[in-house]
Amino acid sequence: MKALLENRKALVGLAILAVFAVIAVIGPWIVGDAGEFVAVPLAPPSLAHWFGTTGQGQDVLAQTIAGTRSTLLLGVIVGFLTVAIGAIVGTAAGYFGGWTDELLTLVINLFLLMPGLPLCVVIAAYLPSGSATIGLVLVVTGWAWSARVIRAQALSLRQSVFVSAAVVIGESPLRIVLLEILPNMTSLLVTSFIGATIYAIGAEVGLEFLGMGNIGAVTWGTNLYWASNDVALPSGSWWTFVPTGASIALVGFALAMINNALDELSNPRLGAERAFVRATGRKRLEIHAPTPVLRTVANVRR
């Protein structure tokens, strides 16, 4: 944890997330009713309305802030559920092996291969539009990715000494999974959760853009739906879709940075290389260059 806070990438990511988290929590209070008509539609940014107005005369800044909570909340929930299901399926496949594994792997690969959007649409078309439907279809199409990754880890943990010992002693599979296997996968579960949330936010916004969300609600996705419907592009009203898009990208980027930092931390080689670059006084690392001969370093460091 401490090392994470020292990593520059992680700090940037956490800072961005913190800002959005604050907005998500207090946003709707500050903004009031974002849907109300405030000014001339499609007015460019001005001092009165920093991000301009939408095609229906709403304040874009208010809409963006108000949409933060719903979008992030749904994204996090879907991310969590996706990893939870993925963990259950993946661990079962990796732990039990044999036919269970063969069958589950087949199902996992199937869901990985199928293009998500058409499948989402097929299911959602039969259900009432709204956040619950979107959440459901996203979980159905998204669980496979984390399942595959977790399965691989569970498989290798299964071979480890302490798990084999537990099996020999006769511990029940459930206890083994909960007490021996899952705790050792914490970092993997965290990175999977972050990855799943990134996917969830992007996919959720996409479906809402297609009109499958609750178009009366204020979320980032519906903001873009309305922006597109209200002919943002031909009228040159870039301000109706840029702030929302930028917010989505910033959140995704922040999460990705944190994930990258976590990866770096679990790969100590990268840290060692930085020290080496400093010591040899070079600007970059040439792995394929001949071993350097440094007679001065020995003297200086002593």
Add this chain to the structure above:
Amino acid sequence: MRFLLRRFGFYLTAAWASVTLAFVIPRLMPGDPATAMFARFRGRLKPQALDSLRAALGFTHAPVWKQYFQYLSHALRGDLGVSIGYYPATVGSVIAQALVWTLFLTGLAVVFSFVLGTLLGLASAWKRGGWLDGVAPPLLTLLGAFPYFWLAMAVLFLFGFQLGWFPLRHAYDDQLTPGLNLPFLISVSQHVVLPALTVVVVTVGGWMLSMRSTVINVMAEDYVLFAHAKGLPEMRIVFHYVARNALLPNLAGFGMALGFVLSGSLLTEIIFSYPGQGYLLIRAVKSLDYPLIQGLFLTTTFSVLGANLLVDAAHVWLDPRTRG
């Protein structure tokens, strides 16, 4: 060879599973499609139409398993039913035209993006700590974080509306006659630039990071050390010892990601009114054209399966270990 046959078997299973899924989902949902449509388009559908609609969608009074086999045999023959929105055109005929455009756009964009991303990844891993290694990954990660359709809107806005460098919609100029004539081909090329650019920008970061990671791993292998010990020229080591080996795991990842990329590509098509399957999809959603929705699901899935088979063939060609 056995490898390819095994993969083909898997894809066949996957194809069967998707057809089954397409059959099962409507029947799992509360009510049936006809009733759902009636509820949504209240007043626009006569109650008598419900029965014929149900029949058209395969909801006959026959037992379920019989319905299933009928559905399977129809699907095998390419008969995906009749479209509601484009009545009386069949789903198959409507999709066929769109499929060509989708395959063209997505295929072009994906191949270009993969090649570019792979080269960038190779370059950034070879010269670690250089500017490419420092700047490109965060920048491309940021660009990849934008939703496809948003980036499409931004690209369309900037290069289409504001700068006017490229056309704004469709796959070619409506006034031209399609065919192997030069004006048509030029028009097609002009129209594909912006949508393809969108897909490339979103996906290239991922390929770059993935290649970079595998190159770093391969560079630590013994045979690369041995190649250096042999005093081979750097270029030969980079391409024949490092790149060719690092490419293999990435190819597998490429296949896996195709489904995901196709989804994004469909959204991109919508923004550009590109007459591919994305465009059909949004129309189908708006008019609740269930046969078309299901048909699109099947064709997109089959496209991805087919593309994966091609990727596997490439893998066999590149990796002598799979040939036995």
Add this chain to the structure above:
Amino acid sequence: MSAAELLVVEDLRVEYLTERGDVRIVDDVSFRIGAGEAYGLAGESGSGKSTIALAILRLLRPPAAITNGRVSFCGTDLLSLNAAELRAFRWKEISLVTQSAMSALNPVLRVSDQIVDAILAHERVSRREALERAAGLCDIVGIDRERLRSYPHQLSGGMRQRMVIAIALALRPKLIIMDEPTTALDVVVQKQILKRILDLKEKMGFSILFITHDLALMLQLCDRIGILYAGRLMETAPAATLLGQPQHPYTRGLMSCFLEVHQPKADRRGIPGVPSDPRHPPAGCRFHPRCAFVMDVCRETTPLLTSRGAGHESACHLPGAAGTEVAPALIPPSEVTARKVTS
């Protein structure tokens, strides 16, 4: 430097430069190899022997750096060559055979390509001529010429190792560094390959730097041997001398680790303790925590290599006059005395 001396390594020091400080892996090691000579470097894993092998050719990867010493080959200072000169030098003068031949061969290239590209990188010959030479090399190492068209995964372990040796011979280098060339193979194949290597050495006249942890093997193969422990040379002597009169307690410990089949059953003693952590080496003599003869001076002062006879040096504070064994009173009762190793 006499005309017969091929490789001179003096005070070689290799360190890993890390964030938490520098770790010395090879500490002021010196040895020489003459023309047509087989020099063995023995030690436990982690003693630094492979590091020395790679350091000579400057193939060590970051964070390793050579921080002191001189490595010269036929008068050329290897440590001052730039990348281009080093590239031209490698393989032509000194080649390398590594432990795991499977991982030394590129899985996606045919074996013929891997021999040919080594030849073409250094000599201006046609591809056809290079292929001819590759076929000739197969004959020398005892592989069917047909096998050239195979990929590495299609060959057995023994064949792959022979291929690697064939590649190592491709440019008729003067010195071949062999780092555990047969450890991964079964005993029968091991013997065949070692015999082949010896024959080739006689015929072609190259020198060998033979690195292994298997002392028995080394005593058969090498003319002179150096014993490495924790990055420092503990003892160096001609093979027969080392076998007959090992001076250093570590060497004696290593000797007692293998038994002669025909001798009466004797107490087999390993060396107690574990190799020291390179990050925190013991003060004084590196070996003192595990030594049965440890004295106070051993804990404080690092012993240097001192002569104990013709070509025989040992880094130990124990007294031992030239040519004589260590005083009997200091030998523990269960110490096994000299044995002959028959092939």
